[in-house]
Amino acid sequence: MSARVDHGVVSGTFSLDGETFDVDNNVWVVGDDEQCVVIDAPHDVDAIMKIVGGRAVKAIICTHAHDDHVRVAPALRERTGAPILLHPDDRPLWGLTHTDELWDADLTDGQSIKIGGAALTVLHTPGHAPGAVCLYSHDLGCVFTGDTLFEGGPGATGRSFSDEKVIVASIRRRLFDLPDETIVHTGHGADTTIGRERDNV
Numbered sequence: 001m002s003a004r005v006d007h008g009v010v011s012g013t014f015s016l017d018g019e020t021f022d023v024d025n026n027v028w029v030v031g032d033d034e035q036c037v038v039i040d041a042p043h044d045v046d047a048i049m050k051i052v053g054g055r056a057v058k059a060i061i062c063t064h065a066h067d068d069h070v071r072v073a074p075a076l077r078e079r080t081g082a083p084i085l086l087h088p089d090d091r092p093l094w095g096l097t098h099t100d101e102l103w104d105a106d107l108t109d110g111q112s113i114k115i116g117g118a119a120l121t122v123l124h125t126p127g128h129a130p131g132a133v134c135l136y137s138h139d140l141g142c143v144f145t146g147d148t149l150f151e152g153g154p155g156a157t158g159r160s161f162s163d164e165k166v167i168v169a170s171i172r173r174r175l176f177d178l179p180d181e182t183i184v185h186t187g188h189g190a191d192t193t194i195g196r197e198r199d200n201v
């Protein structure tokens with residue numbers, strides 16, 4: 001059985017620093033016909049489960065802990081029994097959304113997560129958030145960047161817990177190490193490639 005990537009867009013809000021915005025979040029599901037992992041848990045469990053279909057969810061991987069990426073992570077855990085994985089440097093952000101529940105296991109740089117015959121390598125890429133990670137799959141020829149890299153350049157760094165110099169360093173050191181043809185699946189909006197973004201960072 002070979003792994004594939006499924007995708008949906010889920011709408012809701014993002015709040016930080018006392019402001020709230022409407023946002024459309026990408027949800028990425030990686031796996032085969034039997035089992036999968038879900039990358040980010042925004043807004044709506046039922047919408048996410050439509051992308052999952054009948055498959056067993058083995059993990060809920062959070063690219064970072066902004067509320068639009070983790071809001072329904074505990075509810076999705078309850079529905080599926082899957083553990084929530086998050087980089088521990090995002091604990092302060094997690095605590096802004098979930099005060100009485102934690103994630104289950106820490107993501108670590110270089111960790112390999114295997115699903116449906118593919119491997120996802122965790123790249124710690126701080127800047128948009130201190131615990132922001134990207135997930136690279138050599139097997140699938142793609143990288144899931146959350147809000148670290150978008151079509152057109154780096155993610156936003158104007159709010160609390162963000163740092164522009166740090167995100168640029170993360171992208172240049174870690175993501176620009178990847179082959180030009182690597183497809184970039186982002187947290188919001190369209191796909192791009194590593195090669196296309198080299199002049200934008």
Ligand SMILES: [Zn+2]
Nearest residue numbers: 064066128147
């Ligand atoms: Zn974010």
